[in-house]
Amino acid sequence: MLQLRDLPNKAVLDKFSGRYPEADVSAVTAFLHLLRVATDLSAALDSCLSRHGLLQGRWWVLILLMREDQSISTPSVLAEKAGVSRATMTGLIDGLERDGLIARLFDKEDRRRVSIQLTAAGQAKLDEVMPDYYTRLRLCMDSVTEAERDILNTILVKLNAGVSAFSIPNNKTTGIPAVHQAEA
Amino acid sequence: MLQLRDLPNKAVLDKFSGRYPEADVSAVTAFLHLLRVATDLSAALDSCLSRHGLLQGRWWVLILLMREDQSISTPSVLAEKAGVSRATMTGLIDGLERDGLIARLFDKEDRRRVSIQLTAAGQAKLDEVMPDYYTRLRLCMDSVTEAERDILNTILVKLNAGVSAFSIPNNKTTGIPAVHQAEA
DNA sequence: TTGACATAATTAGCTGGCTAATTATAATCG
DNA sequence: CGATTATAATTAGCCAGCTAATTATGTCAA
Numbered sequence: 001m002l003q004l005r006d007l008p009n010k011a012v013l014d015k016f017s018g019r020y021p022e023a024d025v026s027a028v029t030a031f032l033h034l035l036r037v038a039t040d041l042s043a044a045l046d047s048c049l050s051r052h053g054l055l056q057g058r059w060w061v062l063i064l065l066m067r068e069d070q071s072i073s074t075p076s077v078l079a080e081k082a083g084v085s086r087a088t089m090t091g092l093i094d095g096l097e098r099d100g101l102i103a104r105l106f107d108k109e110d111r112r113r114v115s116i117q118l119t120a121a122g123q124a125k126l127d128e129v130m131p132d133y134y135t136r137l138r139l140c141m142d143s144v145t146e147a148e149r150d151i152l153n154t155i156l157v158k159l160n161a162g163v164s165a166f167s168i169p170n171n172k173t174t175g176i177p178a179v180h181q182a183e184a
Numbered sequence: 185m186l187q188l189r190d191l192p193n194k195a196v197l198d199k200f201s202g203r204y205p206e207a208d209v210s211a212v213t214a215f216l217h218l219l220r221v222a223t224d225l226s227a228a229l230d231s232c233l234s235r236h237g238l239l240q241g242r243w244w245v246l247i248l249l250m251r252e253d254q255s256i257s258t259p260s261v262l263a264e265k266a267g268v269s270r271a272t273m274t275g276l277i278d279g280l281e282r283d284g285l286i287a288r289l290f291d292k293e294d295r296r297r298v299s300i301q302l303t304a305a306g307q308a309k310l311d312e313v314m315p316d317y318y319t320r321l322r323l324c325m326d327s328v329t330e331a332e333r334d335i336l337n338t339i340l341v342k343l344n345a346g347v348s349a350f351s352i353p354n355n356k357t358t359g360i361p362a363v364h365q366a367e368a
Numbered sequence: 369t370t371g372a373c374a375t376a377a378t379t380a381g382c383t384g385g386c387t388a389a390t391t392a393t394a395a396t397c398g
Numbered sequence: 399c400g401a402t403t404a405t406a407a408t409t410a411g412c413c414a415g416c417t418a419a420t421t422a423t424g425t426c427a428a
Contacts, residue, residue: 002226002266004244005266020315024325027321027333031225035225037343038218039222041350044349047351066200067192067199074376076375076376080190082188082189086376087377087378088415090378090379110376112377112423113376131204135206139346141211141214141343142346142349149214152218153214155328155335155336156221162325162326166225166232260405269386270408271388272385274408276384295392297406298406
C-alpha cells in the first residue's frame with residue numbers, strides 16, 4: 001500500500017481542484033488521510049508482531065487456526081480466509097511448520113488434502129502475542145469513544161460499498177467505449 | 185498490508201476475549217474493519233490506475249512533481265515525500281523515464297545531484313488519469329456526508345496519535361525488562 | 369474402464385518493496 | 399593541501415506477495 005508521507009495542503013488542493021473540476025476536496029482529503037493512517041497502523045502492528053518473531057501473514061494464520069474447533073483447517077480454506085493466494089499460503093505454512101507452530105497432517109481418505117493444525121507451541125505463541133497485541137490496541141484506541149467507534153463503523157460500511165465505484169467503466173474520461181471495457 | 189477477508193464474528197470475538205481479558209471488543213472490531221476497508225480501497229485505486237498503465241508508486245511520483253513549481257524535484261526529496269526508500273525511488277524513476285513521463289536533468293553545479301522533471305507526456309498522463317480518479321473517488325465517497333467526513337478526520341487524528349502505543353515497550357506481557365527494550 | 373475434467377497443493381519464476389554496499393562528488397578541518 | 403567525513407544516487411541481493419504451470423489425486427460419464 002502507498003506510503004503517503006506528504007498529504008496535500010490547502011494550496012496544493014486548490015491547484016489540483018482548479019485544473020481538475022471533478023475533484024471533491026473533502027473527499028480527497030478524507031480518502032488520503034484514511035489510507036495514510038491505515039498504512040501507519042499496519043506498520044505499527046508489524047513492529048509489534050516482529051518482537052515475537054511474527055509478521056501479519058503468519059500471525060493471522062495462527063489466529064484463523066485458533067478460531068476453528070480442534071484448531072484444524074486446510075491450506076485452501078486458510079488462503080481464502082486470509083485473502084492470500086494458495087501459493088502464498090503454502091509459503092506461510094512452510095515457515096510456521098519450520099518453527100513448529102503448526103503441523104501438516106496428511107489425509108488418508110483424500111490424498112490431495114492436507115490438514116493444518118495449530119501445535120501446542122503455536123498456541124503458546126498466540127498466548128504470548130495476543131495479550132501484548134490487545135493491550136497495545138486498547139491503548140491505541142483509548143481516546144476514540146464508543147460513539148466514535150460506531151460512527152467509524154458506519155462510515156466504513158459506506159466506503160466498502162463505494163469501493164465498486166473504482167471498477168465501474170467510465171467512458172467519459174478514458175475515451176474508451178464502455179463496451180470494450182466491459183469485455184475486458 | 186494484511187488482506188483480512190474473514191473478520192471475526194460475535195462467537196469468535198467472545199472466544200478470544202474469554203481467553204484474553206486484555207481484549208477490547210469494540211476496539212478490535214473497529215481496528216480490523218478499518219484495515220480491511222483501507223486495503224480494499226487501496227486495491228481498488230490500483231485497479232483504476234492500472235487502466236492507465238500506472239501503479240500507486242509511479243502515480244504518486246507524478247503527482248508530487250506536479251505539485252512543485254516548474255514540476256521539478258530530486259530523487260531524495262521525492263523518496264521522502266512518497267515514503268519509500270531512495271533505492272525504490274530510483275526504480276520508480278527508471279520506469280517513468282523509460283515511459284517518457286519524467287526526465288532526469290543532471291546538475292552542472294553539484295554533479296552528485298539529479299533533478300527530476302515532469303515531461304509534457306507526464307503532464308498529459310496526469311490530465312488523463314486525475315479526472316478519472318477524482319470522478320471515481322467522488323462516487324465512492326458519495327454517501328458519506330460532510331459531517332461524517334469531519335468526524336472521520338477527527339477519529340483518524342486520534343488513531344494517528346495512538347499509533348505510538350504499538351511501539352511502547354510492554355514488559356508485562358513480553359517478560360523482557362523494559363531497560364533492554366529501550367536499548368534495542 | 370478409461371478419457372476428460374476438476375480439485376488440492378506445490379513449484380517456478382516475476383515484481384516491487386526493502387537494506388546494505390558501492391560509486392561519485394563535495395565539504396570540512398588539521 | 400590532503401585525509402576524513404558527508405551526501406546523492408545507484409547497484410546488488412533479499413523477501414513476501416503474485417500468477418501460471420506442474421504434480422498428484424479424485425470424479426464422472428461415454
